[in-house]
Amino acid sequence: MATKPIKVTLNGTEHSLEVEPRLLLVHLIRENLSMTGTHIGCDTSNCGACTILLNGKSVKSCTVLAVQANGKEVTTIEGMATAEGLHPLQEGFREMHGLQCGFCTPGMIMRATELLKQNTNPTEDEIRWGISGNLCRCTGYNNIVKAIQYAASKLNGTEMPAELKEEVSAEE
Amino acid sequence: MGCKTSREIGGMGHPIKRKEDARFIQGKGKYVDDIKLPGMLYLDIVRSPYAYAKIKNINIDKAMAIPGVLAVITGKDLEKYNLHWMPTLMSDTQMVLPTDTVMYQSQEVAAVIATSRYVAADGVEAVEVDYEPMKPIMRPKKALEPDAPVLRSDKEGKKDNLIWHWETGDRDGTEKVFQNADVVVKEQIYIPRIHVVSIETCGCVADFDKVEGKLTLYMTTQAPHAIRTVLALVAGHVGLSEEKIRVISPDIGGGFGGKVPVYPGYVCAVAASVLIGQPVKWIEDRTENLQADSFARDYDMTCELAANKNGKIQALRIKTLADHGYTDAAANPSKFPAGMFSICTGSYDFDTAFTEMDAAYTNKPPGGVAYRCSFRVTEAAHAIERMVDRLALEIGKDPAQLRMENFIKKDQFPYQSALGWEYDSGDYHRALEKAMDIIGYDDLRKEQAEKRKNGELMGIGICSFTEIVGAGPSKDFDILGIKMFDSCEIRVHPTGKAIARFGTKSQGQGHETTYAQIIAEELGIPAQHIQVEEGDTDTAPYGLGTYASRSTPTAGAAAAKAARKLRKKARKIAAHLLEVSEEDLEWEPGKFSVKGAPEKAKTIQEIVFASYTNHPQGMEAGFEATHYYDPPNLTFPFGSYICVVDIDRSTGEIKIRRFIAVDDCGNIINPMIVEGQIHGGLTQGLAPAMYEELIYDDEGNILNGSLMDYLVPTAVESPKWETAKTITPSPHHPIGAKGVGESPTVGAPPAIANAIIDALSHLGVQHMDIPITPYKVWKVLNEKGAALEV
Numbered sequence: 001m002a003t004k005p006i007k008v009t010l011n012g013t014e015h016s017l018e019v020e021p022r023l024l025l026v027h028l029i030r031e032n033l034s035m036t037g038t039h040i041g042c043d044t045s046n047c048g049a050c051t052i053l054l055n056g057k058s059v060k061s062c063t064v065l066a067v068q069a070n071g072k073e074v075t076t077i078e079g080m081a082t083a084e085g086l087h088p089l090q091e092g093f094r095e096m097h098g099l100q101c102g103f104c105t106p107g108m109i110m111r112a113t114e115l116l117k118q119n120t121n122p123t124e125d126e127i128r129w130g131i132s133g134n135l136c137r138c139t140g141y142n143n144i145v146k147a148i149q150y151a152a153s154k155l156n157g158t159e160m161p162a163e164l165k166e167e168v169s170a171e172e
Numbered sequence: 173m174g175c176k177t178s179r180e181i182g183g184m185g186h187p188i189k190r191k192e193d194a195r196f197i198q199g200k201g202k203y204v205d206d207i208k209l210p211g212m213l214y215l216d217i218v219r220s221p222y223a224y225a226k227i228k229n230i231n232i233d234k235a236m237a238i239p240g241v242l243a244v245i246t247g248k249d250l251e252k253y254n255l256h257w258m259p260t261l262m263s264d265t266q267m268v269l270p271t272d273t274v275m276y277q278s279q280e281v282a283a284v285i286a287t288s289r290y291v292a293a294d295g296v297e298a299v300e301v302d303y304e305p306m307k308p309i310m311r312p313k314k315a316l317e318p319d320a321p322v323l324r325s326d327k328e329g330k331k332d333n334l335i336w337h338w339e340t341g342d343r344d345g346t347e348k349v350f351q352n353a354d355v356v357v358k359e360q361i362y363i364p365r366i367h368v369v370s371i372e373t374c375g376c377v378a379d380f381d382k383v384e385g386k387l388t389l390y391m392t393t394q395a396p397h398a399i400r401t402v403l404a405l406v407a408g409h410v411g412l413s414e415e416k417i418r419v420i421s422p423d424i425g426g427g428f429g430g431k432v433p434v435y436p437g438y439v440c441a442v443a444a445s446v447l448i449g450q451p452v453k454w455i456e457d458r459t460e461n462l463q464a465d466s467f468a469r470d471y472d473m474t475c476e477l478a479a480n481k482n483g484k485i486q487a488l489r490i491k492t493l494a495d496h497g498y499t500d501a502a503a504n505p506s507k508f509p510a511g512m513f514s515i516c517t518g519s520y521d522f523d524t525a526f527t528e529m530d531a532a533y534t535n536k537p538p539g540g541v542a543y544r545c546s547f548r549v550t551e552a553a554h555a556i557e558r559m560v561d562r563l564a565l566e567i568g569k570d571p572a573q574l575r576m577e578n579f580i581k582k583d584q585f586p587y588q589s590a591l592g593w594e595y596d597s598g599d600y601h602r603a604l605e606k607a608m609d610i611i612g613y614d615d616l617r618k619e620q621a622e623k624r625k626n627g628e629l630m631g632i633g634i635c636s637f638t639e640i641v642g643a644g645p646s647k648d649f650d651i652l653g654i655k656m657f658d659s660c661e662i663r664v665h666p667t668g669k670a671i672a673r674f675g676t677k678s679q680g681q682g683h684e685t686t687y688a689q690i691i692a693e694e695l696g697i698p699a700q701h702i703q704v705e706e707g708d709t710d711t712a713p714y715g716l717g718t719y720a721s722r723s724t725p726t727a728g729a730a731a732a733k734a735a736r737k738l739r740k741k742a743r744k745i746a747a748h749l750l751e752v753s754e755e756d757l758e759w760e761p762g763k764f765s766v767k768g769a770p771e772k773a774k775t776i777q778e779i780v781f782a783s784y785t786n787h788p789q790g791m792e793a794g795f796e797a798t799h800y801y802d803p804p805n806l807t808f809p810f811g812s813y814i815c816v817v818d819i820d821r822s823t824g825e826i827k828i829r830r831f832i833a834v835d836d837c838g839n840i841i842n843p844m845i846v847e848g849q850i851h852g853g854l855t856q857g858l859a860p861a862m863y864e865e866l867i868y869d870d871e872g873n874i875l876n877g878s879l880m881d882y883l884v885p886t887a888v889e890s891p892k893w894e895t896a897k898t899i900t901p902s903p904h905h906p907i908g909a910k911g912v913g914e915s916p917t918v919g920a921p922p923a924i925a926n927a928i929i930d931a932l933s934h935l936g937v938q939h940m941d942i943p944i945t946p947y948k949v950w951k952v953l954n955e956k957g958a959a960l961e962v
């Protein structure tokens with residue numbers, strides 16, 4: 001099959017590749033560029049396990065063609081931590097026990113990243129609606145909501161809800 | 173719960189953060205689809221569009237003409253090696269690939285192997301299969317009619333579609349009680365076919381090394397050791413002998429029972445790798461996963477409860493019709509074909525019961541896996557908890573009151589149930605009282621009475637379940653003959669740090685943390701210095717895997733027992749080092765000291781070091797122990813859940829206002845993880861109660877075979893769960909724990925169903941089958957003339 005040249009920046013590194021026009025962005029990331037933190041959980045755009053940031057907007061990378069990412073910036077879970085340490089969302093998921101099998105976690109974190117950019121101080125309800133495109137089968141969502149609240153407080157500098165503080169101060 | 177160990181040691185009861193999380197939150201988990209080997213090929217599967225059809229011909233020419241397609245494997249190819257059929261967990265037989273007939277829609281028909289995922293999919297499109305469709309049998313009742321065509325004509329002498337009939341209890345005695353009872357209530361309760369939908373689907377990478385003759389199989393499996401043995405048993409004749417098979421279960425993206433069975437895709441990948449001599453990857457799509465992998469439930473139960481006029485329960489009778497699809501591939505590895513269904517007498521004290529069951533073949537996919545419950549316990553709990561509410565309604569008694577009056581009392585344990593189980597421990601009254609207190613039960617009932625006067629619909633539902641987990645004692649439980657013990661091997665290195673390996677396999681339960689805590693509790697070595705490993709059959713001790721909430725009851729016990737062996741050895745070494753006799757030593761977590769002279773002490777780290785550098789003469793050097801734990805009994809976690817719902821009279825919409833789950837899983841290893849397990853289980857209980865059902869039409873088509881139509885609850889549907897606990901240790905378990913992962917999946921559906929039915933009961937509604945959707949409620953409201961015009 002004929003290929004197309006594309007340039008994609010993945011977590012800050014630019015890549016020039018030749019890809020089939022039908023190649024999905026999620027496969028480009030996982031297979032061609034070997035970053036396997038982004039997962040695949042369905043074939044109908046329902047689960048959100050494949051969520052990444054495309055030019056800062058959260059998208060389901062199973063529903064974007066690689067060629068559509070030409071000239072754009074892709075951020076995946078691997079691009080979240082910095083030299084200073086974990087992103088507050090990563091920290092929040094760990095502190096609040098927001099993950100079990102971890103399969104949905106990268107997608108959840110990427111989706112929440114954009115959510116917290118749009119709404120720096122979301123209510124519980126806004127968080128629940130905000131992640132309603134992402135499925136988790138393990139956690140029952142209670143602690144995912146808390147993880148995002150934790151990150152919101154850290155990012156916007158507001159006081160953490162009492163319920164969360166209790167858990168942070170629980171023993172390490 | 174008071175902790176015996178310090179924070180630094182982090183033994184039982186400490187809510188320590190999970191050790192495994194570091195990799196998962198940074199995208200560094202290693203799931204099966206993340207594995208990429210040099211020269212790896214991809215396998216994709218041609219599936220049947222028909223539920224029942226003869227295969228007249230398979231033409232692979234066009235597929236083989238596609239550049240990059242290397243092979244197409246059909247049933248006829250496998251037949252040459254006698255690999256076209258395989259055994260199921262229930263010792264039935266299942267096709268790997270068909271040679272002449274397909275038995276369900278989406279059944280595997282051929283496997284295409286190609287150089288890339290995309291080319292393999294092209295190959296699947298190009299394989300031409302000529303089918304001759306036949307009329308499928310989609311309902312088990314139809315299947316058991318005397319003139320029904322025999323589906324499994326491959327089985328010699330098979331004259332009907334009955335797989336087995338099973339019964340337990342006292343048929344005549346039960347009949348007698350029913351004849352003389354003041355009150356008898358009866359309901360037809362159907363628990364539909366559902367699917368576990370772990371967010372990771374199933375798949376594998378089979379890597380056969382032709383030179384060594386060794387197969388390495390990376391596989392999404394909850395039971396790697398059992399898989400290795402099964403492979404050796406079914407493929408021994410083609411040269412796969414057990415020492416040459418290594419099964420590795422990497423990080424698993426959720427299991428819930430769906431990753432216990434062997435699916436044809438795995439076997440095709442193994443066959444392809446052996447054939448071609450290159451690694452072969454097979455990863456199924458979600459749609460394939462939903463349509464072909466093992467289902468759960470599908471029990472149609474006729475339930476009857478007998479009581480005296482005061483509501484004292486006297487007997488229970490259940491007759492079940494089970495739809496197993498075209499083969500019995502259920503995961504009920506025990507002497508009991510219906511697993512632990514006979515826990516159906518629940519939390520109540522009565523001594524007469526009878527249950528019988530017919531299992532039928534139909535043209536549906538095979539299965540009968542757990543969906544996050546111990547074998548068939550959810551079905552049992554749903555039956556009894558619905559029937560108790562039904563009885564309360566019949567005699568006009570409050571359902572909480574009725575439960576309190578019928579509960580087994582705490583001084584009756586160990587309790588012998590009518591159907592033969594010995595419940596280890598419980599305090600059912602306390603759990604329900606606690607749930608009622610937290611939710612404000614009496615006020616809710618008052619509010620409900622007020623609301624009814626105004627025509628508003630509000631319901632309160634209770635479920636006081638008893639689980640039965642930890643399979644299991646070797647006298648009753650095995651997989652194809654292998655007893656269901658589990659194991660732990662601990663090796664402590666000279667510097668006092670340890671690695672512990674297990675026969676189980678975490679799929680998100682947090683074993684890397686909780687097992688380390690058990691060992692920390694027993695040896696005083698900090699949990700953070702204990703590395704836990706599972707899932708590699710070349711290194712881990714033999715065990716039967718993780719499902720049915722069995723890890724803590726079996727492997728958790730093995731960890732404690734192995735650690736205790738080491739503590740014994742530690743005492744000997746300490747006595748040697750301190751030059752006192754063993755009896756003069758006292759243990760506190762992390763050290764032995766001389767009685768009355770606490771300054772004379774040796775830490776566990778010093779003792780371990782000595783075991784490598786200065787061990788007493790005559791004693792074996794080193795610091796290692798292994799234990800295989802065969803549980804003396806099962807464990808019986810329990811709980812009381814209360815759900816409050818409000819129903820919109822114009823749309824039928826059901827809103828869960830509050831849900832309190834009071835769980836008792838015995839002693840707790842890590843309260844944070846236990847709570848997380850409960851949250852997750854509750855949402856997986858909400859799912860079948862209100863959303864999920866796999867629906868088939870009479871032609872055998874699945875009507876909701878993708879996540880677009882099969883409704884997995886999101887964060888919006890899932891309410892904010894409230895949890896609380898009571899602690900009643902298991903008397904026979906080394907650390908008093910019982911297992912918890914599945915209790916909430918068992919307890920939530922009846923609590924929710926009971927709440928919704930309670931909201932509608934004054935309109936004359938006595939029962940509704942799950943999933944109870946807004947549409948079902950809206951229809952009932954219309955039938956009863958209670959719907960509001962919008």
Ligand code: FES
Binds near residue numbers: 041042045048
């Ligand atoms: S993989 Fe499920 S939405 Fe992309």
Ligand code: FES
Binds near residue numbers: 105136137138139
């Ligand atoms: S943690 Fe397993 S799917 Fe979310």
